[in-house]
Amino acid sequence: MCGIWGTFGMDGGLTPTCIKCFAAIVHRGPDAWRLEQDSREPQAVLGFQRLAIVDGLHGMQPMRLHCFPRLTLICNGEIYNCKRLRDQYNFPYETNCDVEAIIHTYKKFGIADTVNKLDGVFSFCLIDGEARKVYIARDPYGVRPLFKLHDNEKGLMAICSEAKGLMGLKQKASESSSLGQFPPGHFEVWSLLDDGKVKLDYNERYFTPGTPPRFVPYVSTEELAKLNSLYEKTAFLLEAACRKRLMSDRRIGCLLSGGLDSSLITALVVKLAKEHKLPYKIQTFAIGMGDSPDLAAARTVADYLGTEHHEVRFDENDVRQSLDNVIYHLETFDITTIRASLPMYILSKYIKENTDTTVVFSGEGADEVAQGYIYFRDAPTPVAAHEESIRLLSDIYLYDGLRADRTTSAFSLELRVPFLDIQFTHHYLNIEPKLRQPQNGVEKHLLRSSFAKSGLLPDSILWRHKEAFSDGVASVKKSLFTTISEIIAERLPEDDQQFKGLQPTSTESKYYRYVFEKSFSGQHNFTPYYWMPKWVQVSDPSARFIKHYAAT
Structure with a gap:
């Protein structure tokens, strides 16, 4: 996790406004920073906020190699197959930094093949000074964030890991300019013009959820064929997704709610840490209010696995202090996302201030891939359920993916999400749709069954019912929803403010929306719709209002 920032075609090049905008994402990379103007391209300015995870000595960006001096790269990402690419194509790496693979792969194959050959998560901008081209790309599920500002009238384009780093530039752009998220699974090609401006050549979508990897897979077809059952293959691929993500020079920990998803990932990471003989015990982190059911379940998992466990209890004062900051970091006004982000934001703050863990694993993506939301019980057909999984995964970067990145990056932590591994999602989403549906009122039945004989988790956790995160962390006596409502009643101004775009409900x-507009005025496009369950008639997105919730 780092922060990238760049402008192309900006009059004046490196201006005070640029410096101020660049500083807005310092939380993404507290270890080092660089902001530079290319002498050969005076209207191109590149910035990098670094969180050192791999190759602390040579991993600084913008990256240029001696063998390709006219190529410049800024990238926020981890390329898990960097060594495999080196060995496969005899790339002469100059550093131990994984993102160097992008430069070599581009030089050999071009941009279209490069994005398909990368097994990892990334947002990057690659400048080819010789070809007079700029390339922008984002990973398949948008695990790493990227925003783009485009002013066609002024020939200006700018990119940043977060929108807050572009708002100052947006104010100086023409009224016809646009600012929004760069879509996952896409790349764009831009031309550098002689006058320093830029022009979009074309954009291309290279990935849709469920498609097979186009890189050499981490688990070979031959290795997978040796496994006897669907359950064995599912368990093996999820473990492999965790294994490749252990790449780190910093301490690794796990976010642990006590639910199935985070517990499975934690169990696999603990197992792999022992195999790899990591020189420390895995730290786990749970959060809750009062007698939260999540705290109790997470404690059971931590005791079973023998982790160095941390319990964080928060109260109404913590919610009161964090609420507005959470909305600022999220850059959304979606109801569900904000509710679920509050405890994750408070927990990330604790990790940063009280431990030496920097890389954190979590279970994000499992509900989308494995039909974990309670409303999947109401899917009219297996095909409809499959299509809903694809929709959720296509938009995860706007909701749960966004929440996971921003709440952790606000405190300079790097998040890793094995459930969104390309090989794993391809496998899971191509299983017969009927087998992926809830069975006998149990969500993610296939996923649970895949680990039923592993001994990785107690049965009480492996078969624990689905708990909405913002509900599970709350006290049984008082919900987080109620606490938030009481705080808002104290703060909401009486004036009847009008909003464009999606209306408050x-x-x-x-x-x-009121707090969002303070920092991101006019950017209602950041939240195209409120996240809501499908196939059920409810007025609130929380799972607590679905009939099956009480039945669990």
Whole structure:
């Protein structure tokens, strides 16, 4: 996790406004920073905020190699197959930094093949000074964030890991300019013009959820064929997804709610850490209010696995202090996302201030891939359920993926999400749709069954019912929803403010929009729709209002 920032075609090049915008993402990379103007391209300015995870000595960016001096790269990402690419094509690496693979792969194959050959998560900008081209790309599920500002009238384009680093430039752009998220699974090609401006040549989508990897897979077809059952293959691929993500020179920990997803990932990471003989015990982190059911379940998992466990209890004062900051970091006014982000934000703050863990694994993506939301019980057909999984994964970068990145990056932590591994998602999403549906009122039945004989987790956890995160962390006596509502009642201004785009549906959503507009005025496009369960008639997105929730 780092922060990238760049402008092309900006009059004046490196201006005070640029410096101020670049500073807005310092939380993404506290270890080092660089902001530079290319002498050969005076209207191109590149910035990098670094969180050192791999190759602390040579991993600084913008990256240029002696063998390709006219190529410049800024990238926020981890390329898990960097060594495999080196060995496969005899790339002469100059550093131990994984993103160097992007430069060599581009030089040999071009941009279209490069994005398909990368097994990892990334947002990058690659400048080819000789070809007079700029390339922008984002990983298949948008695990790493990227925003783009485009002003066609002024020939200006700018990119940043977060929108807050571009808002100052947006104010100086023409009224026709646009600012929004760069879509996952896409790349763009831009031309550097003689006058320093830029022009979009074309954009291309190279990935849709469920498609097979086009890189040499981490687990070979031959190795997978040796496994006897669907369950064995599922378990093996998820373990492999965790294994490749252990790449780190910093301490690794796990976010642990006590639910199936985070518990499975934690169990696999603990197992692999022992195999790899990591020189420390895996730290686990749980959060809750009062007598939260999540805290109790997470404690059971931590005791079973023997982790160095940390319990964080928060109260109404923590919510009161964090609420507005959470909305600022998230850059959204979506109801569900903000509710679920509060405890994750508070927990990330604790990790940063009280431990030496920097890389954190979590279970994000499992509900989308494995039909974990309670409303999947109401899917009319297996095909409809499959299509909903694809939709959720296509938009995860706007909701749960966004939450996971921003709450951790706010405190300079790097998140790793094995459930969004390309080989694993391809495998899982191509299993017969009926087998992936909830069975006998149990979500993710196939996933649970895949680990039923592993001994990785107690049965009480492996078969624990689905708990909405913002509900599971709350006290049984008082929900987080109620606490938030009381705080908003104190703060919401009485004036009847009008908003463009998506309209608030409640007092709570009105307050979220009010705070959002303070920092991101006019950018209602950041939240195209409120996240809501499908196939059920509810007025609130929380799972607590679905009939099956009480039945669990």
